Amino acid sequence: MIKFLDLRLINSRYKDEMLQAISTVVDSGWYLGGEQNQLFEERLSYYIGSTFVIGVGNGLDALRLILRGYKEMGLMLEGDEIIVPANTYIATILAITDNKLKPVLVEPDETDYNIDISKIEEKITARTKAIMIVHLYGRIVFSQQLKELASKYKLKIIEDNAQAIGASWKGIKSGNLGDAAGFSFYPGKNLGALGDAGAVTTNDKDLAVAVRTLANYGSQKKYINQYQGYNSRMDEIQAAILNVKLNYVDTENAARRAIASYYDNNLKNANVQLPVHPADEAEHVWHIYTLNSAQRDRLQQHLNDDGIQTLIHYPIPPHLQQAYSSWGCSKGNFPITEKMAHSFLSLPLWPGIPPEALRTICNVVNSFE
Numbered sequence: 001m002i003k004f005l006d007l008r009l010i011n012s013r014y015k016d017e018m019l020q021a022i023s024t025v026v027d028s029g030w031y032l033g034g035e036q037n038q039l040f041e042e043r044l045s046y047y048i049g050s051t052f053v054i055g056v057g058n059g060l061d062a063l064r065l066i067l068r069g070y071k072e073m074g075l076m077l078e079g080d081e082i083i084v085p086a087n088t089y090i091a092t093i094l095a096i097t098d099n100k101l102k103p104v105l106v107e108p109d110e111t112d113y114n115i116d117i118s119k120i121e122e123k124i125t126a127r128t129k130a131i132m133i134v135h136l137y138g139r140i141v142f143s144q145q146l147k148e149l150a151s152k153y154k155l156k157i158i159e160d161n162a163q164a165i166g167a168s169w170k171g172i173k174s175g176n177l178g179d180a181a182g183f184s185f186y187p188g189k190n191l192g193a194l195g196d197a198g199a200v201t202t203n204d205k206d207l208a209v210a211v212r213t214l215a216n217y218g219s220q221k222k223y224i225n226q227y228q229g230y231n232s233r234m235d236e237i238q239a240a241i242l243n244v245k246l247n248y249v250d251t252e253n254a255a256r257r258a259i260a261s262y263y264d265n266n267l268k269n270a271n272v273q274l275p276v277h278p279a280d281e282a283e284h285v286w287h288i289y290t291l292n293s294a295q296r297d298r299l300q301q302h303l304n305d306d307g308i309q310t311l312i313h314y315p316i317p318p319h320l321q322q323a324y325s326s327w328g329c330s331k332g333n334f335p336i337t338e339k340m341a342h343s344f345l346s347l348p349l350w351p352g353i354p355p356e357a358l359r360t361i362c363n364v365v366n367s368f369e
Contacts, residue, residue: 002357004309004348005188013352014244018194021240028236036239041199043246044183049176050201052208055234056215059162059184062198063095063132065232066158066180069210070129071099072227075156080129082158085115086317087337088134092160093318095182096132104128105319107336111276113290114141121149130156135164135174137275137313138190138256138287142169142177156180161201163287165191166253170281175201185242190256190287191249197238255351256286259358263289263347266362271295271369288313289349291365296343299368306364311346 011018025036041053056062070076078100084092086105096103104123109116114136131150133141150157157178165183167174175181185197200211210227213220218229260275267274273292277284290313293299300310317337319329331338347361 002308002348002353002360004311004346005350006352007187007192009352010192010350011194014248017244018241021244022237025236025240031236032233034236036236036243037234040234040239040243040246043243044199044201047246047249048173048181048201050181051203052201052205054200054208054212054215055239056198056200056211057232057234058196059160059182059186059198060091060095061215061230061232062182062184062200063092063158063160064098065211065214065230066182066200066202066207067095067099067101067130068214069180069207070156072210072214073206076101076129079127081125081127082130082132083120083123083128083155084132085134085136086319086334087113087314087340088136088160088318089162089314090318090321090323091162092132092134093324097324101129102127103318105334105337107334108136108340110336112139112141113137113275113340114139117141117143117146117149120146124149124153124155128153128155130158130179132158132160133178134160134162135167137290138164138167138285139275140164140167140169140174140282140284142174142282150178158182162186162189164285165189166249167285168283176203179204180207185238190253190285191242191245193238193245194241195238197234197242199234252351253285256349257284259349259351259353260284260286260289262358263349263362266358267291267365269366269368272299272365286349288346291345291347292340292343293345294343295368296345299365300345302368303361303364306360308361308364309348312341313344313346315341317341 045053081102087108159181161175161181162184164174180202183199185193214229215232218225218227
């Protein structure tokens with residue numbers, strides 16, 4: 001069996017370092033808000049280039065806390081609109097609706113699968129307060145046009161950077177392109193913890209203070225609560241693990257690029273469309289390598305029959321989920337997004353995947369009729 005993702009193998013290379021890091025935390029007797037968190041926040045700040053980093057419980061909380069922070073600052077009100085790609089994972093949408101804000105869905109570009117920036121302006125209204133971009137599959141989505149739109153309408157740019165740590169646009173790393181960004185360190189991400197963890201990055205001091213306060217029960221000083229906050233803190237063990245793995249994220253991203261290049265050069269099937277490479281000014285980190293096939297389900301079965309695991313990202317778009325049935329959407333409302341949901345298939349891509357596995361995957365895809 002060729003696994004879609006082998007976390008055991010990936011993490012085994014750093015096992016000794018991680019065990020030592022865990023031992024350091026256990027021996028410290030300090031398990032929340034300690035030296036490992038502070039060190040990770042400082043190191044991620046340096047790596048991304050942002051002034052402030054706040055470690056939080058997970059990626060969803062990171063986005064949720066950003067929006068809640070803006071509300072507490074008086075920059076957003078209930079019912080305000082957030083522009084967001086229609087084909088994102090549901091967590092992006094949940095962060096918006098949890099804050100009683102309104103998601104305004106925009107179809108993706110069919111060539112790079114990210115939000116179609118040319119379609120954003122027509123969706124802007126007097127209630128629009130932000131554009132939440134998603135660097136889907138680790139592909140950068142950013143442009144001068146987007147910056148000018150945000151400036152023209154005085155909108156915040158919020159990055160969902162769950163899948164793209166280490167990616168960049170014109171030398172600026174994702175997570176430092178907009179006004180704030182949410183990171184996920186879910187185990188399967190390019191920088192993955194051994195459990196849930198996330199972070200917020202920003203250059204806005206007031207937002208950073210609000211997010212850190214909200215994440216700690218709405219409190220800056222114990223037993224004094226400024227807000228009705230949350231409990232969303234990165235624990236010391238996860239911070240210690242991330243401090244180890246941050247040393248290797250660029251190396252692993254380089255390995256991902258090499259694997260993607262191998263797929264690009266060796267997948268030769270007229271019935272299968274490969275991902276289109278991003279523009280020259282963007283550097284992609286290949287969190288996911290996705291094929292596009294009108295015969296997706298047959299292709300997946302074909303691969304499965306040869307012992308190759310694949311995944312579908314994502315089979316049901318947010319607007320068709322039962323959770324959002326109150327929107328009254330139906331099939332056909334977002335045809336590009338729905339087409340992708342029925343035609344995309346993700347291949348195994350992870351640092352350390354054996355070369356013979358890659359050869360097998362390409363041979364099996366190429367034999368599909």
